Amino acid sequence: MDTSTFAERIKNTANSVIDVSQVSDIVAPLYYGLRPLDPEVQQTLASVDFPQIDNDTVDRIALFPDFYASRYRTVFLGLLAHVLYDQGIGSLFLFDDKQFPTCKPKEGPADCVECMKKSQKLIDVMGLEAEYLGDIDTSGVTPLSPNPEWMVQDAYSSVKRDQLIAEVDEENPHHQQLLEEYITGGQIAWQAAVAVDHQYDFDYLVTNIGPGLPKRSVLQYAKQEDKKIVGVMDPAFGRGDGYLFNHGELPLSQYMTEDKWQAIKSTNLEEEDRTELQSFMEDRFESARYQKHADRGVDIRSALDIDSDTETVYAMFTHLLWDAAIDTRLSRAFESHNDWLFETIDCFAQRDDRLVIKTHPAESIRKTNQGVMDVLDERYDELPENIDVLPPETDVSTYALIDLANVVLAYCSTTGLESAYMRTPVVTVGQPHYTDKGFTHDVESPSEYVAAIDADPKSLELSDSEYRLAQRYAYNYFIERPIYLDMIKPGFIGDEEYSLSLDSYADVIEDETLSRIGRSIVEWDDYFYRRKE
CATH class of the missing domain: 3.40.50.2000 (Glycogen Phosphorylase B;)
Structure with missing residues (x-):
């Protein structure tokens, strides 16, 4: 297949049928791993006795498109969701249930099921309100057609990260398949975001910001609809375990707008x-x-x-x-x-x-x-x-x-x-x-x-x-800018050095740092950029 034909086809993947059975060595995103939820982490969370988040009792909703449950990320976001709930903002987590073609794991269906089990365990033990993609009715949502340029670019970025390579080879059938699958995943995520917004009318989006699908689709939708965006960068900053946040400045959460930099540099x-x-x-x-x-x-x-x-x-x-x-x-x-x-x-x-x-x-x-x-x-x-x-x-x-x-x-x-x-x-x-x-x-x-x-x-x-x-x-x-949580010690992303120190629900909602993060979201102030008050 020549490059021009492929380039034309990749713009219109939303209207094509993809045979995902032909690709056998795709894994879910790099950092997550398919390890079961650590028993000690699950036990610690169970001992906290989290209340069930009830979105019927609040006026505002934050959407967390987590998709793939993970120990270090989902637990942190779940804690933040409870702090927001205590401050009057509900939450909805989105998890994948084998809808994304690029989630097909190397080791077969058992790991795919394990990934879903992990999200269900966290939903149950942390009292999260969540939807699985397969349960969301998107029948009334029209796919983006043709595929927008940002989605195509994100597909290329995703394939490079998936394959750990510098350039995508458009003549490589495997790379072609991956590009199509990532775009399909981006379309699925976009349609889910539209459908969820119609049902819940969410006010905030809390997500990792990066040039990759499927999360980038939800981010683009939120920006289009003028939602308040909380960008989160994984804990690898400052002394090595600090989170970075922003208000959705692209392309990554390290970035800030010019007006924020002007305010910062005006202080000596x-x-x-x-x-x-x-x-x-x-x-x-x-x-x-x-x-x-x-x-x-x-x-x-x-x-x-x-x-x-x-x-x-x-x-x-x-x-x-x-x-x-x-x-x-x-x-x-x-x-x-x-x-x-x-x-x-x-x-x-x-x-x-x-x-x-x-x-x-x-x-x-x-x-x-x-x-x-x-x-x-x-x-x-x-x-x-x-x-x-x-x-x-x-x-x-x-x-x-x-x-x-x-x-x-x-x-x-x-x-x-x-x-x-x-x-x-x-x-x-x-x-x-x-x-x-x-x-x-x-x-x-x-x-x-x-x-x-x-x-x-x-x-x-x-x-x-x-x-x-x-x-x-x-x-x-x-x-x-880096924000540290004493209750979570994530270690370097993806490694085994992880600990969670919680004894009660009060430890969560009364934690000074988590509470301040929540208050910054509620009040929409500049805490994420200048924490000295």
Whole structure:
């Protein structure tokens, strides 16, 4: 099947019949896993004696399109639902019951049933009000036709994440099947959102924000209908276990609107704030989870054979190639992360300056089926002598490289923010959450990018006022915004380090942090962006 025919077909999947039996190795989203609900977690929840949420007793409803029940996410959202209920807002959870074709698990029907059992256990033990997709009457809802561009883009993002790859191969029948199935799932979720809204008239949407189906369909519907959106980012921020929230700014929950940034930057950091930030960053540089391979004892100049007195060094930090942070909608100067990679190498092939490309350590920690070094091997027989590529397992520290570099090149990596904090100038080519904040050089085209590289590095250095903005934003992002819950210790997403500390229902509704989150939703204030009151 040629690409044009396939591209035309993918726009109209809503009107086609898909034989999901032909694909046997699709799994539900990456982080969830199909583990049964931990007995100790279930026992703890049962001991709390949650009341049944009754939406007939409230005037407002929050929709939680959770779809796939999980230990760390559904439990947290269930606790939040009860706090909202105590403050006058009801809730409705949406769970899948084998309606999504992309949920078909590797191990067969038993795991699919186990996934449903997990959601039912959580519904029962936490007193949640919920609907399964198969029970929602969508007969009166018209599918979106043709498939909107955002849904097609989200399908591509979902396939890349599903397969852990950089690019979808439109000539690969398996990838074609996956794209069609994700779009079908997006249509199912859209129709469910419409039907549920007609029945419940929900006021709020509480969901993870990311460029993936099926949840993105519910988010798009909520934005279309002007619902209040609470975006939640999984607990991996701040010290490593903090949640991030926002009011639906896209593409991810790290983002904020310009007016919120203007309000934040108008307040100066006090000396105690700077001291707190310095202490936090020093700890981060030593203990960041993605620095597990780094050896602080490595002499980076010797390791890379760099004469710092005579050579100008550019440090380039790449990404996981399937990660949401480099979704095509976050592109700015280049069409894709790989285009940026190739243009940079081709540019430095004509220069004497040193380029050090540090591949993301998450390639080895979170795994990938297509890494940056694979992409480079496919394109280049060999690289120029002035270009070094550090593998994911390198013992060279990210922060030692930032400190060595004259200029940092970033797509959307958080290292761009860290570099600015370390006063190393940063050139961005994507749309990271810290772009356009006044302390990075944000180029708009390949020619502007090359011009920035051609510029004298000293001309890119941060002024005192720019550095103050970098400090202010870093303080907000790393310290002010992350929200921590003492009762839940999720560990790193997807790992086994999980604990739940609850003795009574009062522990939930009287928890200071959970209550404040609930109150922020009720009052619709700026607590999610600036928690100092």
